[in-house]
Amino acid sequence: MNSLIDILYKVTINTVVGSTNVFIRNIHFNSRSVAVNDLFVAIKGSVVNGHNYIESAIQQGAIAIVCEQLPKNLKEGISYIVVENSSSALAIMSSNYYGNPSSNLKLVGVTGTNGKTTIATLLFQLFKNAGYKVGLLSTVVIKVDNKDYKATHTTPDSLTINHYLKEMNNEGVEFCFMEVSSHGIHQKRTEGLEFAGGVFTNLTHDHLDYHDTFAEYRDVKKSFFDNLGKQAFALTNADDKNGAIMLQNTKAKQYKYGLKNYADYKAQILENSFSGMLLKVNESEVWTKLIGDFNASNVLAIYATAELLGLEKTEILRLISALESVSGRFQYMISEDKITAIVDYAHTPDALKNVLETINSIRTKNEELITVVGCGGDRDKTKRPRMGHIASALSTKAIFTSDNPRTEVPESIIEDIEKGVEPQNFKKTLSIVDRKQAIKTACQLANAGDIILIAGKGHETYQEINGVRTNFDDFKIVEELLKQLQK
Incomplete structure (x- = not known):
C-alpha cells in the first residue's frame, strides 16, 4: 500500500477535494479493474472518456479519483484530485507507485518511423551477449532478462511500463532498451521515466491517421528529446534532416551517426550480399549478418549507443558480428529450388523503398524480383498509392493483396494502392485479395534464382479482418508453399 500523497509527488494539481492522507492499494485507468481501496484515473481517450x-x-471500491474535471455529484469519503492532464498524471504516479524503477537502471529510448524494433532488439541481444542482465520493451516482446512477456503496443501504457521496469529492478537488470512510439509520447506514457539516452532513427510518411500533419508527428518525436536530462545522451541520424531538429532544445549531450553526412559515428559499406555486409565503422572493419543500407545505419546506431553506454570499442565490434537478424526484418530463406523468399515488416513507403533498393543492389538483374504487398485498413490512406508506385517501379512483378484490412473492404484498399502505378508498370502488377493465394501465386511464378519479397506484416503472426484475428505467419506460409511447389 502506498500513501496517496506520495503517489502524487511531482504531479501538477489544480484542486484537491478530500484527504490525500489515505492509502492506495492499486492504480487503474480502466474502471472495470477497480477494487476496494484503489485509485481510479479518468482519462479522456480518443474513443472512451474515463470521466463517464x-x-x-x-x-x-475506489477511494480516490484523479480527473481533469470534478464530477457534479461528489461522494462523501472519496478523495478527488483535479489535474491538468490525466495521462501525464498517470505516468508520473505510476513511476512513484513502483518506486521510480527507471532511475535504478540505464534506460534507452529508441524513436523514429523505421528501425526502432531492430535497434532496440539488437541492443538487447548485444548487451546480453556481453554478459549483462538486460530488459527490452518492444513491439514484438517484453523481456525481463531471460523471461519473455507478450507485447500489445509499441509503447505500453505507463502502468505496464513501470510494472516491468520494477520487475527488471527485482531481477538485477542493468540496461533496458525501449521502443518509444509517437503515440506513446503523445499520450504521455513515457513521462516520469528517467532515460539514460535517446536514439532517433528517421522520420518518414507514417501515422498521419493519428497525427494531423507531418509537422505534428515530427514535433511529438522532438518532445521526447526536449525532455531528456543533462546526464543523458541524444543520438540522432545525421542522414535524416529531422535529426538536427530533434536536438534543437535538448539538454542532453548531443551525438550524430551517419553513412552520408558528417557525424561523430561514421560507417561505409565495403561489401553487400544476402549473407551480410562488411562495414567500416569509424576506422574499424566489422562483418554483420544484417543486410542493406538501412541496416548499416541501424548497426551504426547500435555501435554508437553501446559506446555511449560504456562498452569498449573492440568488444562492441566483436559483439556486432555475432548479432542475428530480428524476426520479420529482412528474414530470408532459400528453397531447394534456389528461390529466395524474404519477409520484411516494411509497411511505409520509405521502408519498402529501402528493402527493394537493397535487394536490387545485391541481385544480378538476371532474376525476377516478385513483391507481395498490401496496406493496413483503418490507417493512413495517403501512403497507399505511394506503396503501389514503389512496389511496381522497383520490382519485376508486384502482387497487391490484403495486409490487415481490419474494418475496411480489402478491394477498396487495393484500389487505392493501384492508383500509384504508372502506365508503363501496369503489366507488371496483379491484384489478389486473399493474402495466402497472393503468396502462392508469387511462388508459382518464381523460378530458380528468383527472389520473392513479402512485405508489410513481418513478425506478425495474425491477420485481422473485421475485428477477427486468425493465425497468419508470412514466413511459415511461404516456407510451406515453396516446399509444396518444388519444381
Missing part, C-alpha cells in the same frame, strides 16, 4: 466511469469506479 467515475461513478462506476467508486461503486467498485
Whole structure:
C-alpha cells in the first residue's frame, strides 16, 4: 500500500477535494479493474472518456479519483484530485507507485518511423551477449532478462511500463532498451521515466491517421528529446534532416551517426550480399549478418549507443558480428529450388523503398524480383498509392493483396494502392485479395534464382479482418508453399 500523497509527488494539481492522507492499494485507468481501496484515473481517450466511469469506479471500491474535471455529484469519503492532464498524471504516479524503477537502471529510448524494433532488439541481444542482465520493451516482446512477456503496443501504457521496469529492478537488470512510439509520447506514457539516452532513427510518411500533419508527428518525436536530462545522451541520424531538429532544445549531450553526412559515428559499406555486409565503422572493419543500407545505419546506431553506454570499442565490434537478424526484418530463406523468399515488416513507403533498393543492389538483374504487398485498413490512406508506385517501379512483378484490412473492404484498399502505378508498370502488377493465394501465386511464378519479397506484416503472426484475428505467419506460409511447389 502506498500513501496517496506520495503517489502524487511531482504531479501538477489544480484542486484537491478530500484527504490525500489515505492509502492506495492499486492504480487503474480502466474502471472495470477497480477494487476496494484503489485509485481510479479518468482519462479522456480518443474513443472512451474515463470521466463517464467515475461513478462506476467508486461503486467498485475506489477511494480516490484523479480527473481533469470534478464530477457534479461528489461522494462523501472519496478523495478527488483535479489535474491538468490525466495521462501525464498517470505516468508520473505510476513511476512513484513502483518506486521510480527507471532511475535504478540505464534506460534507452529508441524513436523514429523505421528501425526502432531492430535497434532496440539488437541492443538487447548485444548487451546480453556481453554478459549483462538486460530488459527490452518492444513491439514484438517484453523481456525481463531471460523471461519473455507478450507485447500489445509499441509503447505500453505507463502502468505496464513501470510494472516491468520494477520487475527488471527485482531481477538485477542493468540496461533496458525501449521502443518509444509517437503515440506513446503523445499520450504521455513515457513521462516520469528517467532515460539514460535517446536514439532517433528517421522520420518518414507514417501515422498521419493519428497525427494531423507531418509537422505534428515530427514535433511529438522532438518532445521526447526536449525532455531528456543533462546526464543523458541524444543520438540522432545525421542522414535524416529531422535529426538536427530533434536536438534543437535538448539538454542532453548531443551525438550524430551517419553513412552520408558528417557525424561523430561514421560507417561505409565495403561489401553487400544476402549473407551480410562488411562495414567500416569509424576506422574499424566489422562483418554483420544484417543486410542493406538501412541496416548499416541501424548497426551504426547500435555501435554508437553501446559506446555511449560504456562498452569498449573492440568488444562492441566483436559483439556486432555475432548479432542475428530480428524476426520479420529482412528474414530470408532459400528453397531447394534456389528461390529466395524474404519477409520484411516494411509497411511505409520509405521502408519498402529501402528493402527493394537493397535487394536490387545485391541481385544480378538476371532474376525476377516478385513483391507481395498490401496496406493496413483503418490507417493512413495517403501512403497507399505511394506503396503501389514503389512496389511496381522497383520490382519485376508486384502482387497487391490484403495486409490487415481490419474494418475496411480489402478491394477498396487495393484500389487505392493501384492508383500509384504508372502506365508503363501496369503489366507488371496483379491484384489478389486473399493474402495466402497472393503468396502462392508469387511462388508459382518464381523460378530458380528468383527472389520473392513479402512485405508489410513481418513478425506478425495474425491477420485481422473485421475485428477477427486468425493465425497468419508470412514466413511459415511461404516456407510451406515453396516446399509444396518444388519444381
